[in-house]
Amino acid sequence: MLAADSSAQNRFGFEVLHQDAGSCARLGRMHTAHGEISTPVFLPVGTAGAVKAMPAEWLEDLNARIILANTYHLYLRPGHERIARLGGLHRFMSWGGGILTDSGGYQVYSHRELRRIEEDGVHFQSHLDGSSHFLTPEKAIDIQRALGSDIVMAFDECTPYPCGRVDAEASMELSMRWEKRCLEHWLRNADGSRAMFGIVQGGMFADLRKRSVEALLEMNFPGMAIGGLSVGEPKDLMFEVLDTTVPLLPWDRPRYLMGVGMPEDIVRAVGRGVDIFDCVLPTRNARNGCLFTSQGRVLIKNAAYAEDERPLDPECGCPTCKRYSRAYLRHLYVTGEHLSATLNTLHNLTFYLDMMEKIRHAIALDSFDKWFRLTEKGVN
């Protein structure tokens, strides 16, 4: 009985709780084996099994419910088999919340000079030691299964930008074949507690995106991601693709816009019906001293802050803003103190997660559009 109950509780699921009256924004809830996750949600990026500079305690304090980890990095170091022997990624990094892993495809894509693609998979060289590896759809799934991810991403090819129609079509079709292999491999050994999401490709071509969605619908993924965006294309083009693609996605499945992004982009995508986001921006920018605040972006190294006793963001309740002055944060950054990245990351992630909270609240009040207009300047 207990086993059956807990298995039922642990089934991956998603429900749309409310649709905003004036936009396509939706309030939803994902059920995972590692907790309930309210959507729209932003996933802090924990590349190598740690959200850079953030103690897990602080992620919990921030009420972060799910993070993203990178298959490529963990495969190379410390290795997925080692992580499996150590009880899986949740246990390894002592993280009780959800974990979504990408498939490694994007990292292979980023290290373009180090890889060669063929039908069966991708040959690539480690960016760490030059060692040779061969990643197939099946292997990408095996790795993510070994990690124990709550949400596993299909292995696709990220179409670069710019890319002509012929290449984009071939790339999308390869992704669809690979994703089918991923799903088949996954379903051979799936108990429903974890989910695999499909990824829409097709470059900047509306009809290719449509064909990609149709192929994925046929495979019946429990969640749908939009890949191949935020790869250097103009912002308007990205939103054009979203405008034509999102409405094609099934209403009852979570929609994930991979690798996006800027706060204003997240807000605009939420208004188009996207539920899930991830991006290195808040964490990476924090380490570079670029801080998001309710009053716009602050480059903390700026001399203007040298004797500024105000908190970084007077409207923020994070420990960094409650305790330290801009002058001190500037000093830490300028002197290269280790603490700088820690305090800055804590703030930037607070900014993002607070923003998602406000987004969810506005949707619940059928006021997403109103909130968007009111805060357009503030959300920078």
Add this chain to the structure above:
Amino acid sequence: MLAADSSAQNRFGFEVLHQDAGSCARLGRMHTAHGEISTPVFLPVGTAGAVKAMPAEWLEDLNARIILANTYHLYLRPGHERIARLGGLHRFMSWGGGILTDSGGYQVYSHRELRRIEEDGVHFQSHLDGSSHFLTPEKAIDIQRALGSDIVMAFDECTPYPCGRVDAEASMELSMRWEKRCLEHWLRNADGSRAMFGIVQGGMFADLRKRSVEALLEMNFPGMAIGGLSVGEPKDLMFEVLDTTVPLLPWDRPRYLMGVGMPEDIVRAVGRGVDIFDCVLPTRNARNGCLFTSQGRVLIKNAAYAEDERPLDPECGCPTCKRYSRAYLRHLYVTGEHLSATLNTLHNLTFYLDMMEKIRHAIALDSFDKWFRLTEKGVN
């Protein structure tokens, strides 16, 4: 009335509460304007206004009561006048506990190729930008006063090792003249809420050390430091100097062994009657992956820990040991994750502060020697 009370409360003071029955170890209490401090005490080093990689919240959780900050570094960046305008160092770094500042003499000593000593003070070049500066005893005091330190150190010349008798004598005598100038300058504007400590020099020569102590006793400092040790001399020689010097120090004043050191050295020096210690070792070693545990030192990068699920130190209650495995700590170190230094520093400082707690407990039980013998192997 209130003002008078608060002024009385804020007077710097020290009392020996108990002397161990079987050794020269003493249990004491220092009264500062920023709290009571039980001795023997270890001061984490916060070079540039931050204990490297340690959020102030965590220092508080560790019950760290006093830290050391470096005059030289803060003078160069962000500048003592800026810190004064921002309300002093306590406020600048948001630290409510005690702060002891060194005088800058040791840093000038470490950058030997960049300095030139004359009777009035030291010409030196900034290690940051090569700019020229002239540090005098009076200026070293002015800087520390601007920082608002609870314990201000006299400006001395750190005698190098090895050093012949003639040079050591001249260096010690210069230090005594400088320290006298420091004290006179300090007393022109002191309200008793902060203290200036004198520093014994004299190289490795017992008679020079004795003469230095006598000179300082005449000046009547409220605390006495032993400088010029842990500068490369053999350990036995350091303890020889302590053996002859510590008994000469006034019993009713705190005794501070500067820059020491290894856990076993601290324990041995406590047994000789030293009350105060500081060292970069726990924090610097943490960043280099060298961790202190009850079972000896752990070099966390060692492959032996790659799949070691045990806590770093099963006897330690710090968040690092309670939450993470050696395997994970090794992974963070090997991948260069920012979090590595944070978690390692938290542990190493916990180890040091726990050790001081045990030392105080053993003295209170008149069992310091017994504890020392029992734990001799464990303490490192």
